[in-house]
Amino acid sequence: MYTRKTLRGTRVTRQEILGKKPLHVLEKIRENLEKLNEKMEIMIELQKHGRKDVQPFPEAPLDVMTLLSMPDHLRKTAMTVCRLGRATAEEAAQQTHRARAVESSYLNQLVIMGHLKKERKGRKAYFYVDKEDQR
C-alpha cells in the first residue's frame, strides 16, 4: 500500500492525500510548518545573540522596568500578553493590529528571552506570563 511519511514521522495513506481527508492533511502540513518555523526562529535568535551554548529559556521576570527597557515592538507584544493573561499569536495580532506571523515571531523572541512561557494545546500555541509569577 502506498504511504508517505510526513515531517512528524506519521504515515499518511494515498487515500488520505487524494480524497478522503485532504483538508486534514493540509492542516497537518501547516501545523508542522509552523513548528519548523518556530524552531528556526529560536535558532536564528540564539545565533544572533551568540548564545549557542546557553539555555534558551533563562528565567527573567516581566516587570515594568524590564518592559520599559525593551524595544518598542517587543514591549507592545509583551504588554498585550500581560493584559490578556494568555494569548495565541492570532489573539495578540488582533490587539496590536500587526500580522499574525510578525506577532508569532515577537512572542517566540520573548519566550527565548525568558519573559514568556509557551504551551501547546492541540494545534494552538498559547503564550503567557509564568503562572508561578502571576500568583
Place this chain on the structure above:
Amino acid sequence: MKLDGIIAVHSYKGGTGKTLLSVNLAATLVKQGKKICLLDLDFRAPSLATIFKTEKAEYWLNDYLNGTCEIDKVLIDLSERIRNGGKLFVGFANPATEAIREMSAKDRKWEMRALGRLLALRNSLLNENGFDYLIFDTSPGLQYSSINAIVSADVVIVATTFDRSDVEGTKRMLRELYDLFEKKTEIVVNKVLNEVSLKSGKSEVQTKMKEIYQVPVLAMIPCFCDVSRAEGAFIFAQEKPDHPFTKILDEMAKNLKNI
C-alpha cells in the same frame, strides 16, 4: 458601551495635589451617580486612611498585592459619606511604618506579581462587579508601584504645577514613560496663580501648557486658599458644592467621559 474605566493619578514630584484630585474626582463621580472604587497605591506615603478617617482596616491593599486576600476583603463601602450619590468603595494602603518599610523592599518578582494582580482588577471590579471607574492614587515619580499603576490604567491624569523642575520632569516623564506604554494622558495644572487664572490670560496659558507638554490639558486649578485651609479634613467637593474648586472638578469629570 462601557467607557474605559481605570484612571491613574500621577505626578513627577510630590505635593502637586494627586491625592486631593483623586479623592475629589472620586466624590464628584459618585455625586453623578457612578459606582467608584478609589485605591491608595501610594505605599510610601499612604494618606487615604487618614482622609477617610479609617485608621484600622481588616485587610489592606498591601495584602491584596501580597496575594494573601482577594480584593473584596480590602474594599470598604463608604457610600454614606457622599450624599445622594452612587457608590464609593475605597481600598487603603497600610500607613504603619513597618508596612511602608516592607513595601519598599519588594523585589522584581514581587512587583511583577503585583502588576498581574492590578491588571486582574479590570476583570474583577469593572467587568464582574460593575464599577464605572477605578481611580488609582499613586506615588510620585518613577517607582515600581506607580509604573505598575500606570501600566494597568486606561488614562493617566498627571498633576503638575508651574514649578520649573516639575515642568521639566513631567515633560521627560511624558516622553520616556507614558509614550512608551502608549497611555492616554491628560494634564491637570494645579496651584495656578490667581493673576493667571482670574484674568483673560487663562486660555493663553492653557494653550501654552498644551504646547509644552504636547498632550491635552484636562483642567487648570487655581491656588485656592479655602482648599488649603480645609487641611484635608473633609472632602471638599462634597462639603462645598458651590465652590469654584468643586465646579472645576464637575467640569473635569464631564470631560473625562469624552477622553
